[in-house]
Amino acid sequence: MRQISQVILNTICYILAMSKQYLMRFGSFLLILTLFVGFGLFIFQQPKISGAPPYGIPEEEIPEVVGPYSQWNNWQRPAGPATVTLQVGHWQNDQFPEELARLRGNTGASGGGKWEWEVNLKIAELTRDLLEQEGVVVTILPATVPHEHLADVFLAIHADGNENRSVRGYKFAGPWRDLTGKSPALVQLLDEHYARVTGIPYDDNITKNMRGYYAFSWWRFEHAIHPMTTAAIAETGFLTSPVDRRIIVDQPQLSAQAISQAILEYLRQQQLLPAVQG
Numbered sequence: 001m002r003q004i005s006q007v008i009l010n011t012i013c014y015i016l017a018m019s020k021q022y023l024m025r026f027g028s029f030l031l032i033l034t035l036f037v038g039f040g041l042f043i044f045q046q047p048k049i050s051g052a053p054p055y056g057i058p059e060e061e062i063p064e065v066v067g068p069y070s071q072w073n074n075w076q077r078p079a080g081p082a083t084v085t086l087q088v089g090h091w092q093n094d095q096f097p098e099e100l101a102r103l104r105g106n107t108g109a110s111g112g113g114k115w116e117w118e119v120n121l122k123i124a125e126l127t128r129d130l131l132e133q134e135g136v137v138v139t140i141l142p143a144t145v146p147h148e149h150l151a152d153v154f155l156a157i158h159a160d161g162n163e164n165r166s167v168r169g170y171k172f173a174g175p176w177r178d179l180t181g182k183s184p185a186l187v188q189l190l191d192e193h194y195a196r197v198t199g200i201p202y203d204d205n206i207t208k209n210m211r212g213y214y215a216f217s218w219w220r221f222e223h224a225i226h227p228m229t230t231a232a233i234a235e236t237g238f239l240t241s242p243v244d245r246r247i248i249v250d251q252p253q254l255s256a257q258a259i260s261q262a263i264l265e266y267l268r269q270q271q272l273l274p275a276v277q278g
Contacts, residue, residue, distance in 0.1 A: 072179050075228050077152075082272040084131055084263055085139045085151040085229075086124040087215060089158035091117040092142035097223055100144070100214060109161025111239040112249050119239060119248055120157045126256030127157075127263075134264055134273065145215045150226035152272055153186065153263055156215055156233040159248055160203070161240045168241035169203025170194055174232050175216035182230040185269070189262040190232060197258035198247050200237050210235070230266075234259070 090108040108116030121140075128138040139151065160169075172190040174183030195202060210233050218224040225231055236255050237244035247254050267273040 072227055077228075078150075081135065081137050082267045083137045083139070083151045084153045084267075085141055085149060085155070086127055087141045087145065087154065087156040088117060088120045088124050088143070089156055090115075090143055091121055092144070093117075095142065096144055099221055100223060103143070103214065109159055109239040111161065112242070112245045114239065114249055116159050116161070116239055119159050119236075119252070122252045123236060123248065123255045123259070124157050126253050127259045130256060130260035131263060136264075136267065136273070145223050145225060147222050148218065148224070148226040149229065151229050152267065152270070154215070154225050154229045154231040155190075155259065155263070156213060156231075157259075158233065158235050159237060159239040160235045162238055163240070165240055165242065168201065168238045168244045169205075170198070170200045170237050170244075171203045171206060171210070171235045172232050173206045173210040175213065176211045177216075177219070178231070179227045180230045182266075182270070183232055186230055186262070186266050187232050189266050190234065190259065193262040193265075194236075194255070194258040197261070198237075198254050200244055200247055203235070 090106065093106055094104055096104045110116060124140050128140055131138050141149070160171075172187045172194070174187050178184070191202065194200070213233050214221060215224050216231055216233075218227050237248040239245065239248065264273065268275055
């Protein structure tokens with residue numbers, strides 16, 4: 001009996017020792033798991049800007065094509081009426097050509113029951129109507145741009161997104177490489193009119209995805225604008241912001257009014273439209 005008791009005691013001690021070792025290992029595992037989950041939540045909760053499609057071209061990758069022997073130095077605009085192209089961001093993005101295949105499925109932002117392309121398309125259509133009333137020839141394009149697309153103004157229309165619903169604001173940007181030298185003037189007018197008409201605050205977070213937008217990258221992609229097209233990209237507001245949605249979703253005519261006024265003023269400055277009388 002005494003021997004049996006000793007065996008039982010030894011067994012209990014062994015079980016306790018193993019349990020302690022197991023608990024120490026399991027405790028370490030729980031600690032590592034907690035740290036991992038905590039870090040993941042921290043990253044997940046950081047604001048994620050949707051904005052322009054990813055894979056924007058960094059400025060340092062753009063070739064130098066200006067200089068005294070540039071083929072564009074003596075370029076002449078073809079005769080004809082003022083032309084404006086409005087590209088609807090993310091619209092029909094499943095039809096991207098093979099060179100832009102990695103952008104397929106990039107749907108952009110969403111909010112208020114709307115996909116970004118729906119909001120962009122509505123603003124583009126309203127802007128087209130206003131510009132055509134002034135004699136401007138307007139083309140609306142989906143996400144894919146034709147080869148060396150030429151226009152007096154090319155504007156890619158997008159809406160932003162962020163997991164933080166309090167983040168809001170609009171922004172416009174031109175390409176890294178602007179051979180026309182006119183994009184800054186266009187962007188300045190867009191900024192001025194958009195702030196005044198919509199009341200949406202300015203967001204200064206201009207990213208490489210905007211400046212290096214694929215449609216601007218004529219030196220890299222076949223489906224991009226002509227080098228002598230004056231271009232800009234718009235982030236009309238945050239689709240994830242209930243406040244910005246009051247404009248870009250509920251009152252898109254205000255966005256269209258601001259954009260059309262800016263473009264018309266730019267075209268008049270370039271003497272592509274007659275000056276306003278009176």
